Amino acid sequence: MSLFPELDGPPSDRLFFGIFPEAAVAETIADQTRDLKGRLDLSGAPLTPERFHVTLHHIGDYAGLPRGIVAQALEAGEAASLAAPFEVSFDKAASFNNRGNNPFVLQGGEGLAELHAFQKALGLSMAHAGLGRQVARQFNPHVTLLYDRVLAPDTPVEPVSWRVSEFVLIHSLLGQTRHIVLGRWALKG
Secondary structure, eight states: OOSOGGGOSSOOEEEEEEEOOOHHHHHHHHHHHHHHHHHTTOOSOOOOGGGOOEEEEEEEEESSOOHHHHHHHHHHHHHHTTSOOEEEEEEEEEEOOOTTSEEEEEEOSGGGHHHHHHHHHHHHHHHHTTOGGGSOSSOOOOEEEEEESSOOOOEEEEEEEEEEOEEEEEEEETTTTEEEEEEEEEOOO
16 A cells, blocks of 8 residues: 555646746747748647746646645745746747657747756755755756647747746646646745
């Protein structure tokens, strides 16, 4: 018998820290996605604007919502909220090779330096809260636009930028395309 019976079985719940663009920026991303889909002859359905986000740390997939891990994540989020707001800028689109279900994503270069620093600081807060094993060791910030069978080449795009003034802890119901915000923190620094 498991010590954590609520975590037995197939995963149904995902926890992650993320940032979401404000609505006007999400609409700009949606417009770019439609344009890129046509130009690159992609057939996948674009994600809806409210689903556009950058995952900072994938905490895990679980069978049920692990209350202890949620409590640790909330503690880590509170500690990381002392950081200052920062700018992000994504200036290219490309596909990740995922053997047929390829994410087509926005990416960036130098415009994401402060995002990298914040992601690392959040990871330190997670480790202090007891979630060190869930800290992402590698970080390739991106915004998923759609999924497609085709692998699209690196494509420069008009930069999409926004000021990150908050981050969230998300409970994602796997297979249901639903995101439930469990914690939201304004950056205070």
